[in-house]
Amino acid sequence: xxxxxxxxxxxxxxxxxxxxxxxxxxxxxxxxxxxxxxxxxxxxxxxxxxxxxxxxxxxxxxxxxxxxxxxxxxxxxxxxxxxxxxxxxxxxxxxxxxxxxxxxxxxxxx
Numbered sequence: 678x679x680x681x682x683x684x685x686x687x688x689x690x691x692x693x694x695x696x697x698x699x700x701x702x703x704x705x706x707x708x709x710x711x712x713x714x715x716x717x718x719x720x721x722x723x724x725x726x727x728x729x730x731x732x733x734x735x736x737x738x739x740x741x742x743x744x745x746x747x748x749x750x751x752x753x754x755x756x757x758x759x760x761x762x763x764x765x766x767x768x769x770x771x772x773x774x775x776x777x778x779x780x781x782x783x784x785x786x787x
Contacts, residue, residue: 679730679731679732679751679754680754681754681755681758683730683731683732684731684732684733684751684752684754684755685755686727686731687727687728687730687731687733688731688733690724690727692714692716692724693724693727693728695713695714696710696721696724696725696728696734697728697733697734697747699713700734700745700746700747701747703746704737704744704745704746705744705745706742706743706744706745707721707722707725707743707745710725710745725745729745731751732748732751733747733748733751733752734746734747734748735748
């Protein structure tokens, strides 16, 4: 399991997020990934290494080709982390709704 810090660090860069968006469409080689960017192959490879270290992508050996693919399960720690806060926020919003409804009822009372 990769740490949240490692995953968030990997996702903090817009180029890496764009690479993940590309890989969400399907496997791609480094050259295919590099096409939309005005970056050198070594620069893209550095981004890929960060994503791979975070467990967000993996490499498959296919003869001389090494296509990368996204690893959706690697996002589970982020989903779990967000879910904890989502529940807290939802409870706070529910309490706020209750308070606002009480205030509205007080205003509506003659």
